[in-house]
Amino acid sequence: MWLRASLVVLIISSFSSFADEIHVAGAYSTDQLRGVRAxxxxxxxxxxxxSWIGSPDVHLEAALNHWQDSNNTADNITAFTISPILSWHVAGAERPLYIEAGIGGSYFDKTRIADRHLSTQFQFEDRVSLSWQYSPSSEARVALGYTHYSNADIKRPNDGLDFLWMSWVLPF
Incomplete structure (x- = not known):
């Protein structure tokens, strides 16, 4: 799993002319799923x-996720996601704190993992996080967030997936 994540980071970093930041995250679900995101x-x-939404910065984020069942490491699932992200600066000047939220789309390679039945390979990705620039001498950030994947009842069953995650963000 970590080898795949490292490979994804290397591939993504080669696209630095498109991107302004790269990130790597670890994720965990109470359904005993664990994974990585790059x-x-x-x-x-x-x-x-x-104007009623405030004045957030607008970003576009693409990522590759890979999760596995903690109880059966041969059971895994991979998803490509793309999502617009809104980022509101809420505190701090030298070490700013941001609240981020987004709703995007995901394409999963399978429709089942562990006892979760997703029914469709297309899933919505809903997310919210706190992102903090931990050092005034670096623009790197850490983020802590929650993500929910669901097909919005396009087809049933719609068990969905929920993850808590932590990421490290490195701007170029």
Whole structure:
């Protein structure tokens, strides 16, 4: 699993002309699933949002996720995700804290893992996180978040997947 994540990071970092940041995350689910995520983000897209939403920065994030059943490591699932992310600066100048949220799409290679039945390979990715620039001398950040995958009852059963995750973000 870690070899795949390392390979993904190397591939993604070769696309640095497209991306402004790369990230690597570890994830865990109370359904005894664990996994890794590697991806990239294009930051500060020039998109106008309605004034009632505040003034978040708008990003586009793509990632490759790989999870496995902790009780049966041969049981695994992989997903490619792409999602717009809204990022609100909430505190700090030298070491800022951000709240981030996004709803995007995911394509899974299978529709089952452990006792979870997803029914469709397409899933929505809903997420929320806190992201913190931990050092004033570096733009790197750590983020702690929650992600839910579901097909929004397009087809049943729609068990979905829920993950808590922690990531390290490295801007270029």
């Amino acid at each position: 991806g990239y983000r294009v930051t500060d897209l020039p998109i106008e949002l309605p």
